[in-house]
Amino acid sequence: MLAVIKVAGQQYKVEKDQTLYVPRVEGKAGDxxxxxxxxxxxxxxxxxxxxxxxKVTAEILDQVKGDTVIAYKxxxxxxxxxxxxxxxAYTKIKVTNIA
Structure with missing residues (x-):
């Protein structure tokens, strides 16, 4: 099964048991x-x-930061x-179920 989800204004194509990084979502690991x-x-x-x-449910695996982006003027x-x-700031999530 395949689904297109929307997280923090961005769209992602997901399948079951897929892990991905999305913009920061409130919550702790395990939520x-x-x-x-x-x-x-x-x-x-x-x-x-x-x-x-x-309905798509996902589990928060970790709250992480991306690589450093330098702005030089x-x-x-x-x-x-x-x-x-x-x-x-990113949130690493794992899609647990698509029902």
Whole structure:
């Protein structure tokens, strides 16, 4: 079974037992999430939009940070430069059930 879910404004195509990184979702490791389903495909029968009766549950595995992204600004011939960086927060989830 296949489903398209929406998490924090982004869409993901998921299957059962798949792990993926999504933007930070509140919760601790071991908590269960009920995710919004946009499309469900059950062996050839596809339901879209408000006709979707599928439910996707996922388990939070960990709260992690991504790689460092450097933002570097410079003005030539002025001696001005500024270097900043940030690490985006992600949640690692595992899809446990698509019903």
């Amino acid at each position: 269960t999430l009920n995710l919004e389903v946009l499309l469900a495909d059950a062996g050839g029968s596809v339901s879209v939009g408000s006709a979707v009766s599928a 410079q003005k030539r011939r002025k001696g001005f430069h500024k270097k900043k960086g940030h690490r985006t």
